Amino acid sequence: MIPAPFRHITVETVEEALAALVEFGDEARLLAGGHSLLPLMKLRLATPAVLIDISGISGMDTVQVDGDHLLVGALTRHRTLELSDLVAREAPLLGHVAGLVGDPQVRNRGTIGGSIAHADPAADLPCALVALDGVVGLRSVTGAQREVRAEEFFTGFWSSVMEPDEMITHFRIPRTGSAGWAYEKYTARAQDWATVAVACVAGRVVLGAMSDTPLRASAVEQAIASGATAAEAALTAHEGTNPSGDLRASAEYRAHLATVLTERVLLRSGYGI
Amino acid sequence: MSLVGARVLRKEDPRLLTGQGTFVDDIQPVGCLHAAFVMSSCAHAELVSIDARAALAMPGVVGVWTAADFLDYPDLPGGLPELERPALARNRVRFAGEPLAVVVAESRYQVADAVAAVEVEYQELDSVTDVTLAAGPDAPLLFEHHGSNVITKVPMLDDLERELERCDQRAHLRLVNQRCAAVPIEASACLADWGVEGLTLWATFQAPHHLRNYLATWLDLPQNLCRVIAPDVGGGFGAKIPWYPELFIAPLLSKWLRRPVKFTQTRSEAMVQMTHGRDQVHDVDVGFDNDGRIKALRFIISQNLGAYPDPTGLGLAVLTSWMAAGCYDIAKVATSFRTVVTNTTPVAAYRGAGRPEAAYSIERMVDLVALRTGLDPAEVRRRNFISPKAFPYKTHNDPVVYDSGDFPQALAECLRLVDYEEVRRRQAATRNDPDAPLIGVGLSCWLEIAGFGPNGSLEGFGHLASWESAQVRIHPDGSAVVFAGSSPHGQGHETTFAQIASDELGIPFDRISVRFGDTATVIQGIGTMGSRGVPTSGSAVKMASVTVLGRAKKIAAHLLEAAEEDLEVLDNAFSVRGTPGKKVSWGDVAWASFQPLRLPEELSAGSLEERLFMESPNFSYPSGAYACVVEIDRRTGRITIDKMVLIDDCGTVINPLLAEGQVHGGVAQGIAQALFEQVVFDPDSGQPQTTNLIDYLVPSAPDLPDYVAGRITTLCPNNPLGAKGIGESGAVGAPAAVVNAVLDALSGFGVEHLDMPVTSEKVWHVLQGGQQ
Numbered sequence A: 001m002i003p004a005p006f007r008h009i010t011v012e013t014v015e016e017a018l019a020a021l022v023e024f025g026d027e028a029r030l031l032a033g034g035h036s037l038l039p040l041m042k043l044r045l046a047t048p049a050v051l052i053d054i055s056g057i058s059g060m061d062t063v064q065v066d067g068d069h070l071l072v073g074a075l076t077r078h079r080t081l082e083l084s085d086l087v088a089r090e091a092p093l094l095g096h097v098a099g100l101v102g103d104p105q106v107r108n109r110g111t112i113g114g115s116i117a118h119a120d121p122a123a124d125l126p127c128a129l130v131a132l133d134g135v136v137g138l139r140s141v142t143g144a145q146r147e148v149r150a151e152e153f154f155t156g157f158w159s160s161v162m163e164p165d166e167m168i169t170h171f172r173i174p175r176t177g178s179a180g181w182a183y184e185k186y187t188a189r190a191q192d193w194a195t196v197a198v199a200c201v202a203g204r205v206v207l208g209a210m211s212d213t214p215l216r217a218s219a220v221e222q223a224i225a226s227g228a229t230a231a232e233a234a235l236t237a238h239e240g241t242n243p244s245g246d247l248r249a250s251a252e253y254r255a256h257l258a259t260v261l262t263e264r265v266l267l268r269s270g271y272g273i
Numbered sequence B: 001m002s003l004v005g006a007r008v009l010r011k012e013d014p015r016l017l018t019g020q021g022t023f024v025d026d027i028q029p030v031g032c033l034h035a036a037f038v039m040s041s042c043a044h045a046e047l048v049s050i051d052a053r054a055a056l057a058m059p060g061v062v063g064v065w066t067a068a069d070f071l072d073y074p075d076l077p078g079g080l081p082e083l084e085r086p087a088l089a090r091n092r093v094r095f096a097g098e099p100l101a102v103v104v105a106e107s108r109y110q111v112a113d114a115v116a117a118v119e120v121e122y123q124e125l126d127s128v129t130d131v132t133l134a135a136g137p138d139a140p141l142l143f144e145h146h147g148s149n150v151i152t153k154v155p156m157l158d159d160l161e162r163e164l165e166r167c168d169q170r171a172h173l174r175l176v177n178q179r180c181a182a183v184p185i186e187a188s189a190c191l192a193d194w195g196v197e198g199l200t201l202w203a204t205f206q207a208p209h210h211l212r213n214y215l216a217t218w219l220d221l222p223q224n225l226c227r228v229i230a231p232d233v234g235g236g237f238g239a240k241i242p243w244y245p246e247l248f249i250a251p252l253l254s255k256w257l258r259r260p261v262k263f264t265q266t267r268s269e270a271m272v273q274m275t276h277g278r279d280q281v282h283d284v285d286v287g288f289d290n291d292g293r294i295k296a297l298r299f300i301i302s303q304n305l306g307a308y309p310d311p312t313g314l315g316l317a318v319l320t321s322w323m324a325a326g327c328y329d330i331a332k333v334a335t336s337f338r339t340v341v342t343n344t345t346p347v348a349a350y351r352g353a354g355r356p357e358a359a360y361s362i363e364r365m366v367d368l369v370a371l372r373t374g375l376d377p378a379e380v381r382r383r384n385f386i387s388p389k390a391f392p393y394k395t396h397n398d399p400v401v402y403d404s405g406d407f408p409q410a411l412a413e414c415l416r417l418v419d420y421e422e423v424r425r426r427q428a429a430t431r432n433d434p435d436a437p438l439i440g441v442g443l444s445c446w447l448e449i450a451g452f453g454p455n456g457s458l459e460g461f462g463h464l465a466s467w468e469s470a471q472v473r474i475h476p477d478g479s480a481v482v483f484a485g486s487s488p489h490g491q492g493h494e495t496t497f498a499q500i501a502s503d504e505l506g507i508p509f510d511r512i513s514v515r516f517g518d519t520a521t522v523i524q525g526i527g528t529m530g531s532r533g534v535p536t537s538g539s540a541v542k543m544a545s546v547t548v549l550g551r552a553k554k555i556a557a558h559l560l561e562a563a564e565e566d567l568e569v570l571d572n573a574f575s576v577r578g579t580p581g582k583k584v585s586w587g588d589v590a591w592a593s594f595q596p597l598r599l600p601e602e603l604s605a606g607s608l609e610e611r612l613f614m615e616s617p618n619f620s621y622p623s624g625a626y627a628c629v630v631e632i633d634r635r636t637g638r639i640t641i642d643k644m645v646l647i648d649d650c651g652t653v654i655n656p657l658l659a660e661g662q663v664h665g666g667v668a669q670g671i672a673q674a675l676f677e678q679v680v681f682d683p684d685s686g687q688p689q690t691t692n693l694i695d696y697l698v699p700s701a702p703d704l705p706d707y708v709a710g711r712i713t714t715l716c717p718n719n720p721l722g723a724k725g726i727g728e729s730g731a732v733g734a735p736a737a738v739v740n741a742v743l744d745a746l747s748g749f750g751v752e753h754l755d756m757p758v759t760s761e762k763v764w765h766v767l768q769g770g771q772q
């Protein structure tokens, strides 16, 4: 619970952050809310020599309307998303899911950028972002910017297409507004990571903790599109999944939970009968 | 108005709630060094070599010591001959996490880095973590010279096979009481400062005098030069009574280095180094007639001791066997036990210590009798209860004589508050509705043994004695200080003991302070454990106060020129009954008590002070009836506790607020054991799998229901307060209520038992089998 030695530097702009990333290379990690990175460091599962603290970069923690999308700054705290009227109106799934992350202390510190960059398959916001068909905005030191669909962003357990010299600056999230949505998070205790989670919005269904990334339940979506009932469609939820077994649940139980939760989110978001 | 029984706010809260408490780690002497341990990464291995060269070269590192440096000192105290635990592993490591070297550096960060740089070479041995396997013939041995992993064995004289056979029916269950971790918020910590005037050790500990006595002997230091202080202690639950290496090694390092040395354990270290609790396997047979009357009980206990037999760990199964029959009048009871070492963290007391295990199993068995006979579980209990008229009730074990209780009344009150008939109606009405959750109601009529005070009761666990002490001193202004031999770790002694003293002395609550936890100022004490604080130490406070008041009355009578018998104590003064205005304040009496010229002949200066060692003729036996209502989601197996009713009988209640707090906390830990927590070791490698609070599932407030608490009162005849103790009740009573409720909900599914923690996955497996 005592981290290995590291240097802590603060930056005030995205440019400074990216420059520092290049300067320190593999040795460095960005630090946002610290609620994934610091626990790993305390367990010495991560031992970065330099922490580039981006939490002081201004203007990166707001939510705005941008045409058909919400523009969400990477440093926006879970708590901000949870309490935002704008988010509740335009992308209600996002605000709801943010409110289910950990406990109030965690939500007051953790940022959406940190959660997505961390790419934990059992985390809530990655699952929601894929369901919302959100886009991850990245910038590199050359000034190059690119936007990657959330669905293509995650590549494996704690890994993504983000390059070492890139950082997340923002997210673009479709304004799903009144489209039906629901999120089911099954946990071993009230405040916990998901044993299994299922998000559904505007006909897209995504499973959390059922593989090494959030997973689009394409079979379910197709079944619904072709007129299946929620219960029938949900039976296909485990297709293409690869859940792990651990102290919280066996793979078999996870597969079962995925079916039940899928049926529930479908019904609650108005799909299938 | 009597303060005993009043909801007085806690004296300690302003300090603790505003961050002004002083815990060991808050104490930061100048020049303090920091110690940390290199822990074994193997569960069972020969130590080949420890290479500290890299660590020694690191910045701030002062030194690295191994077992070889402590050869002049004995093993840790209290162990069994030839099976003692060395302060640091010597040649052999027996559990993953066992300390095998200690590093000291200038800062806590430096010492952590240096620990990571120490290289240890092991020759791995086969390990065993399961108690049944460890007792088997092919198990790897932890102590070859002992010839077996079985350490103690108490067989039964008669296995009751004939009695069991003679009954209409018999039933057997194997019940696993899983291993739990105490997880106090404050992990282990100590600070040793060995200066020219001797040693001071601050330690987060439940029994500072106990530690001083053993530490001084171990160090060969006269006790006047060995001071132990337990400052504010952030929870203990039994895990702060055993001997840990740091308590002995930190003082020596301070002596050698001539600087203060501090050790503060991390959570990950605590999860493997602090003693665990429970870990018993029971084989229980009951014989009963078709009318639900239980005639015979056979109760066989296997206790997993972990890697080294701890003195308390060895005693747990004794307590379980004593309480095996719970609150039932069973004609024939036979118990036996064995204790077994395994390659796991040592096991010792954890809230309830041996009694939760007993209560759980007998309450599960009673439910099984109900299931097999088709009778209602409440009715089976009523048919088997010990009658309220039967006290004192001699049990199957000589030292155990139940003091008092009214089990039928407690159950009746519990059934009333849970609205038993209504729950049963709802249960029946929704049983066949596939969209409604399954409803279950579980009862636990539990009984435990507490008030560890009778001579001989704690000596067996290595303590000096079993009495508890108190000292009451009146200051010249008539305010008072109470010194208590039992040192708390969250219980609220400062409040309850001041209430008791205030009632007896007639001195206002705010003018009484309670002190404890310092061997330099408090005469010998024993400790806070076994729900003994109020029955023993509280009773000592009461009786010492009575004596002091008697002397104060003599002084007051002398000053007022009145007869002692005519005096009453009112409004902080002594007044003559029937003569308004003729009075002298407590302050005047106290002032005079130090002035020989104003004292009656029989008293001398300073006589308003009394110390007392309270011996108890018998234990106390807190009891209660708990009910739990659960709802089970038919598709996922998720269990939700809908309602939890808690009827306690702890005899006299000093402060209902604190008593309820104790029950709430204990029930939370009981629910945690029933549904969430389990210390897990990999069965092949012996590696601990639950070394942090992500993997060890401590529940939090949203997991727990609102409690409906009630109370009945039968006084304990064995102490002047009539109090039975309440510290462990919740943890004793709750697990069976919860598990019985789950099994009740599943009663249509052909399952008779599920082991704790009863997870939703286990329930789901049952549900898959379908209703029968």
Ligand SMILES: Cc1cc2nc3c(=O)[nH]c(=O)nc-3n(C[C@H](O)[C@H](O)[C@H](O)COP(=O)(O)OP(=O)(O)OC[C@H]3O[C@@H](n4cnc5c(N)ncnc54)[C@H](O)[C@@H]3O)c2cc1C
Binding pocket: A029, A030, A031, A032, A033, A034, A035, A036, A037, A038, A039, A074, A075, A100, A101, A102, A103, A106, A109, A110, A111, A112, A113, A114, A115, A116, A117, A118, A122, A123, A124, A125, A166, A167, A168, A169, A191, A192, A193, A194
């Ligand atoms: C007790 C506890 C409970 C929790 N419970 C849950 C839960 O129920 N559900 C859940 O989903 N999560 C949970 N979390 C995790 C929490 O949501 C984290 O806050 C979040 O995952 C990380 O966000 P952060 O801002 O704290 O990131 P940090 O910890 O600061 O960083 C995480 C990673 O992201 C990188 N990073 C951060 N910002 C950027 C950026 N802008 N661009 C590129 N890389 C970046 C960092 O370098 C690091 O690798 C919990 C955490 C704790 C401590």
